[in-house]
Structure formats: structure tokens, C-alpha cells
Amino acid sequence: MNDLALKRTNSENTDFRELVTLLDKDLAVRDGDEHTFYAQFNKVDAIKEVVVAYQNEIPVACGAIKPFSASVAEVKRMFVHPDFRKQGIAAKILSELESWAAELGFSECVLETGKKQPEAIHLYQKVGYQITPNYGQYIGVENSVCMAKVLSSLDN
Secondary structure, three states, X not given: OOOEEEEEEOOOOHHHHHHHHHHHHHHXXXXXXXXXXXXXXXXXXXXXXXXEEEEOOEEEEEEEEEEOOOOEEEEEEEEEOHHHXXXXXXXXXXXXXXXXXXXXXXXXXXXXXXXXXXXXXXXXXXXXXXXXXXXXXXXXXXXEEEEEEEOHHHOO
């Protein structure tokens, strides 16, 4: 992979917003009628911790974290442009987000993905996330898959 750079920024970043627009279009197709339900939980205004991946200075992927509780960060808005998938970029973004969460004092990350995103579930399990009971607004939502990972292992 040539010249991948990760940039820590926030939700005001134009490249992040453009990638999120592509993500939302992808999710609208995957989730169909359920998209409106999920969209209400995926607003990007005022997210302070965003990572954008650039390959040869082109924005190709993103992810974000936001506080879920005093000790838990929630991973949000993970997306890799289709032309750049299967290169390990998502795992690098996730690792950067987890490091950032640990630096901010969070001891765990949680996330929600969908049953219609098997590649995302596979990635998260590969990097140590465990499926958990659905939390918060996702309780009782059939298509939601919630996952968690303890960050204490990053303290070596």
C-alpha cells in the first residue's frame, strides 16, 4: 500500500463529510426501509474525534469515536471507499481510534453495525471485538449487531 496517512481531525473536516455522504448512500441501499431509523443516530455534527485516511493525499476512508459513557467510547461512521477496500485500511483507522480513545481515558469501545454488513462484522471480530447484547437505542432492533472491545490491552 503506498503512502497511507491517517489524520486526526473533527466532524468539520470536508473530506470526512464527503466520505460520510458516500457511507450514507451505501447504507441506504443495504438497510432499505430501515435506513431512516438508523440515520437518526448517525449525525456527525460536533464529533470531536474523527480519523480520515488519505492514500496518496486522496481521502479514502474514515471513522470516528464519541463518548458513550464516562469510560466507554462509541465507534461511529466507519467507511472505506469501495475502490480502496481489502487493503487493511479500516483496521488501521480502527486501531488509531482505539489508541485515541485510550489516550482520552476510555477503557472500552462499543459499536453498532448491521447484519447486512457482514464484512464489517468480520473486521471487528478479527481485531478483537465481541458481540454483545444490543445497547441503547438498538435494544430489540433485529438487524443491529452490537460489539465491544476492552482497551486495557493497549497499555503495554
